[in-house]
Amino acid sequence: MRTFEDFLQELELLDTFQQLGRMPDEKVPSAIVVVPKVAGHEERAGNNRPPLQAAKTAAVTSITIDPARAARIATMDWAELKAETAACTACGLCKQRKQAVFGVGAAPAPWLFVGEGPGAEEDEQGEPFVGQAGRLLDAVLAAAGLQRGREVYIANVVKCRPPGNRTPTLEEAAACAPLLDRQIELIQPKLIVALGKTAVIRLTGSDASMAAMRGSVHRYRDVPVVATYHPAYLLRSLTEKLKAWEDMMFARREMAKRGASGLENG
Numbered sequence: 001m002r003t004f005e006d007f008l009q010e011l012e013l014l015d016t017f018q019q020l021g022r023m024p025d026e027k028v029p030s031a032i033v034v035v036p037k038v039a040g041h042e043e044r045a046g047n048n049r050p051p052l053q054a055a056k057t058a059a060v061t062s063i064t065i066d067p068a069r070a071a072r073i074a075t076m077d078w079a080e081l082k083a084e085t086a087a088c089t090a091c092g093l094c095k096q097r098k099q100a101v102f103g104v105g106a107a108p109a110p111w112l113f114v115g116e117g118p119g120a121e122e123d124e125q126g127e128p129f130v131g132q133a134g135r136l137l138d139a140v141l142a143a144a145g146l147q148r149g150r151e152v153y154i155a156n157v158v159k160c161r162p163p164g165n166r167t168p169t170l171e172e173a174a175a176c177a178p179l180l181d182r183q184i185e186l187i188q189p190k191l192i193v194a195l196g197k198t199a200v201i202r203l204t205g206s207d208a209s210m211a212a213m214r215g216s217v218h219r220y221r222d223v224p225v226v227a228t229y230h231p232a233y234l235l236r237s238l239t240e241k242l243k244a245w246e247d248m249m250f251a252r253r254e255m256a257k258r259g260a261s262g263l264e265n266g
């Protein structure tokens with residue numbers, strides 16, 4: 001049985017907390033209990049960060065997509081959406097992929113984590129976050145009392161690997177948007193964690209800095225969105241891992257307000 005300290009060790013945060021002379025206030029629950037309720041929504045979290053500037057959203061929401069394709073996808077069920085994704089050629093990313101990476105988890109799910117796009121290992125295996133960054137994401141999930149494939153669904157903004165693991169363009173994200181939009185409708189998450197800038201822009205329409213976006217509740221349609229760093233970025237920075245930990249604790253508190261898993265035993 002792994003301990004909470006084991007999880008912190010995996011995140012390379014144990015030494016940091018020990019040097020600080022304190023451990024995190026919120027520990028991983030010993031069991032995960034999902035209590036589905038209709039989510040309540042609050043615009044602001046309990047901090048003093050300023051609200052987002054609406055003008056920031058205009059530039060990243062102006063890309064048009066094929067309305068007929070979007071309307072067709074918007075009526076699909078889960079199996080149809082998977083098949084549509086597997087065969088999709090709506091953007092140039094289809095040319096070099098081995099396979100489209102739909103996502104992992106069961107729908108519906110109270111937690112949805114959205115990353116950027118598949119990397120080499122994901123393209124190979126057909127599952128998001130299976131490489132080194134994936135192992136770190138699993139550790140982050142575990143430290144927050146969550147587990148891939150249970151109450152968590154994991155997806156990406158784009159379903160096909162960008163060459164060289166570059167950031168997807170806004171056009172590619174827009175082409176893939178109907179697939180992710182329908183996926184989210186079917187997953188019915190109570191809270192979305194946006195992993196990195198690409199997911200934040202796609203889900204919230206804001207290109208504000210991560211520093212400005214962290215610690216507040218944003219919106220994707222009616223669903224609350226919490227922003228944090230992409231695990232691949234966390235691999236390079238211990239300081240940012242600590243911030244990601246704080247973000248997960250913030251997300252758990254927000255989820256608890258909505259009556260779902262994460263804090264019942266914490």
Ligand code: SF4
Nearest residue numbers: 088091094160175176
């Ligand atoms: S990235 Fe999305 S839109 Fe582009 S080909 Fe793949 S599934 Fe289609």
